[in-house]
Amino acid sequence: MLEVKWCGFDFGQCLMEPTSLRNPLLFGDIFKQLGKPEKINNAIRKYRILKEKYGDYSIMKEGHRDEILTYVLDGDQEAMDLFNIKEKEILQPGEGLREALVYLRDQKISINVVSELKKTLGPMTSNIITGFLGRNDLTSFFKELVTPQGKINTADGSVDSSYIGLTKQAGTIYDRLKEELAEKGISPSEAVIIGDKPATDIIPAKARGFKTIQYIGYIDSGDVGADYKILKFSELTKIVKGKVAVNA
Numbered sequence: 001m002l003e004v005k006w007c008g009f010d011f012g013q014c015l016m017e018p019t020s021l022r023n024p025l026l027f028g029d030i031f032k033q034l035g036k037p038e039k040i041n042n043a044i045r046k047y048r049i050l051k052e053k054y055g056d057y058s059i060m061k062e063g064h065r066d067e068i069l070t071y072v073l074d075g076d077q078e079a080m081d082l083f084n085i086k087e088k089e090i091l092q093p094g095e096g097l098r099e100a101l102v103y104l105r106d107q108k109i110s111i112n113v114v115s116e117l118k119k120t121l122g123p124m125t126s127n128i129i130t131g132f133l134g135r136n137d138l139t140s141f142f143k144e145l146v147t148p149q150g151k152i153n154t155a156d157g158s159v160d161s162s163y164i165g166l167t168k169q170a171g172t173i174y175d176r177l178k179e180e181l182a183e184k185g186i187s188p189s190e191a192v193i194i195g196d197k198p199a200t201d202i203i204p205a206k207a208r209g210f211k212t213i214q215y216i217g218y219i220d221s222g223d224v225g226a227d228y229k230i231l232k233f234s235e236l237t238k239i240v241k242g243k244v245a246v247n248a
Contacts, residue, residue, distance in 0.1 A: 001239055006112070007111055007240070011132075012115070015097065034082070046071055050071060061128070084128065104242075112142055116169065147163065148167050163176055178208055196214065216231055
């Protein structure tokens, strides 16, 4: 069993379960509301093309969200605003997430998001992660949102700019996290990263001494050396426990 003081969850295809996103419903709602139903099929087609280009919905939406506006929606900002709203309404948390978050909080483990979200199309404090957590009444569980756009404190909305430009895939986000956690008396071996993607969530985090848990509830990328694999978030109650209370 892992004894930790801090944990970081990936967002796309992890906290936010993409299987609940039905593209025809999403774009149908958007363009019907705008009075442009003739644009529905083309938007669905372009969205699939964009997904094929990057190979993964979460990579597309975290790192190339601006192309949804410019390519899929032909630069229609009103449609993009509706996309951000409707996406949050349709997408649901991964199975067993709330149960796991309650458990981790009771274990006095600091809970955070560590996402590769690079472009937000709007104020950082109203990005897709913040909106999704708020809509699903999950914000209170998370202390901070760590992204290449900065680190948001969920309590007061302040942004730590020292994370700007850092990424998970390059490992620089984990380098900065190690420094910051060390200042709080937390070693990487007392911190766990939970995510689905080997190249961003597992391999670079493990190389820096973090404990890792690979979430395979959406897709199983095979054995990449994670400490544990989970199919449902409720499994965290059996493999993680708090080491000591975090004063952070």
